[in-house]
Amino acid sequence: MTKFLLGVAAIALVAGAAQAEDTSGKRIALSNNYAGNSWRQAMLQSWEEVATKAVADGVVAAADAYTTSENQATEQAAQIQNMILQGYDAIVMNSASPTALNGAVKEACDAGITVVSFDGVVTEPCAWRIAVDFQQMGREQVDYLATRIPDGGNLLEIRGLAGVFVDDEISAGIHDGVAKHDQFKIVGSVHGDWAQDVAQKAVAGILPSLPEIVGVVTQGGDGYGAAQAFKAAGRDMPLIVLGNRQDEMQWWSDAHAESGYETMSLSIAPGVASLAFWVAQQILSGEEVPKDLTVPFLTVTQDTLAEALATTPAGSVANVSYGMEDAKEVIASSK
Amino acid sequence: MSFFSRHRILLPVISLAVLLAATFYMQPRAMSYFGLNLLFNLAVPIALATIAQMMIIMVNDIDLSVGAFVSLVACITATYLNDSPMIGILMLVALIVTYAAMGAVIDALELPAIVVTLGMSFVWGGLALFILPSPGGASPGWLRTLMTVKPPFMPMAVVASILIAIVTHLLIIRSGFGTVLRGVGGNSRALTRAGLSVTRLKAWAYGLAGLFGVLAGMALVGLTTAADANIALRYTLLSIAGVILGGGEFTGGKVSPTGAVIGALTLTLAASFLSFLRLSPDWQIGSQGAILILVLTARLIFSRKGAAT
Secondary structure, X not given: OHHHHHHHHHHHHHHHHHOOOOOOOOEEEEEEOOOOOHHHHHHHHHHHHHHHHHHHOOOOOEEEEEEXXXXXXXXXXXXXXXXXXXXXXXXXXXXXXXXXXXHHHHHHHHOOOEEEEEOOOOOOOOOEEEEEOHHHHHHHHHHHHHHHOXXXXXXXXEEOOOOOHHHHHXXXXXXXXXXXXXXXXXXXXXXXXXOHHHHHHHHHHHHHHOOOOOEEEOOOOOHHHHHHHHHHOOOOOOEEOEOOEHHHHHHHHHHHHHHOOOOOEXXXXXXXXXXXXXXXXXXXXXXXXXXXXXEOOEEEOOOOHHHHHHHOOOOOEOOOOOOHHHHHHHHHHHO | OOHHHHOOOHHXXXXXXXXXXXXXXXXXXXXXXXXXXXXXXXHHHHHHHHHHHHHHHHOOOOOOOHHHHHHHHHHHHHOHHHHOHHHHHHHHHHHHHHHHHHHHHHHHOOOOHHHHHHHHHHHXXXXXXXXXXXXXXXXXXXXXXXXXXXXXXXXXXXXXXXXXXXXXXXXXXXXXXXXXHHHHHHOHHHHHHOOXXXXXXXXXXXXXXXXXXXXXXXXXXXXXXXXXXXXXXXXXXXXXXHHHHOOOOOOOOOOOHHHHHHHHHHXXXXXXXXXXXXXOHHHHHHHHHHHHHHHHHHHHHHHHHHHHO
């Protein structure tokens, strides 16, 4: 009998160690500062889908989304303080400012709440950060071009909005990649502001002064405009790396059907909100998670183009919903 | 005179009490030392900004640059005041002097304050971006300690609100100097006849507004620990609403410092209450406006009744 009891205890111990803490009673809140563009709308939808399912499956007790009515740091700080009062166990946030919310975040941490920031991350050390390696996004573009055009040639760089951190990062990555693959040379650089119409105008303006271009490196949201400018100028279509927007992928698909055009497309998926949800859930379950995680970007290749295009509504961005397994993978790779 | 129009302060107090009771009902956790502090600590800088706005409204003007000014102060506090306190203090004093000069110029040249302050808001905004191009900086340690202090019995936010109300009440309502300042809004010609310089008095009122604007920016950084050039842009409208909600009038020098503080607390609480209601954000701005209209309508009804009897 004693032996049996001991055995039971041993099994319970093993099970207890292997099985993470139950999170079915935990409540998670999403603090979002802005909902005014297609990316954010897709992000909120991703959260909604994952949250509804997780609550229905009993993984967590609640996963409510809150968006501030104005995109202001003080308002989001008040929102987070309200969440502390509402007794949430974890707060997942896309922050209006990397620093101006630190006070509120610290208060949440002191109250024993897990804070996970993503996309717009916060610098407060007690919070977790799910950031994007934008430099890697730039490097990967040049790496891809090197596999497609081993002989190299002239590149045109389309940058984003001047003065924004993301623009500097992606561009630094691209220049890093060009330094590595020195058969390429950037002969022109314009600001496309991540918008098709701006990019088209900017590219059309610089094209007459440029020699033959073999490839265009971009930051997302600008590939279609660049293609239109090249077409209007009557020049050979270079290899344009795209950024997962529906219109870009549609153009790529049409061009492929017509002339066998092939390229690749990459960007950060709005579904990163669902990844943040699962990371918060993993932390609540007692999992050891490093404070700084890197989110993988969503890459669309020729093989996955048809699928990505079919699931992306017009005017939107290719998206992917992350699951618990994806979160575990990201956590494991950051350890 | 009805009871309500004689005691102007009653309506703001009742609005706050009703809203507070509703919030406690929705969220019993708020009914604690810790909860009250969380509900109200961000109201402290708003209350200070509201007092700043009140100083301007007191002399029949309106200040559209409060939000940008507080943001600029926040940027200076998080950078210069932290790294080299002497330069930081000098800059803040210079800002207060500039505010006083702005008041003197507005009066001497008979410029519309609404235009001058709107113009200045772009100057403040530009300077803030110049000082802190990307969000960051750090709060001076003593300021952070001050804003997170845990006094006995009552949380910091409540103590600070009461303190602000008492000090400004003594200054504006009780002191002779305050009465003269209110006279600028009430009857400036009488002051001129009495041999007082209205230009100098307006400079004083604007200078006081600058002082409270500086205090608001510092308090805000103490809470957030860092600044951002756009951190307090909402304060312009919040402060005007706070003054009016607290029983102030746009003309005639009729202001109430205690009411202004209560107005700021009410506005902050209204936002939290709506969030506890789980109202969709699309509806929240509108609802905040609805609460405001409700309180002002109540005030109008009572003052009409007061005038009729």
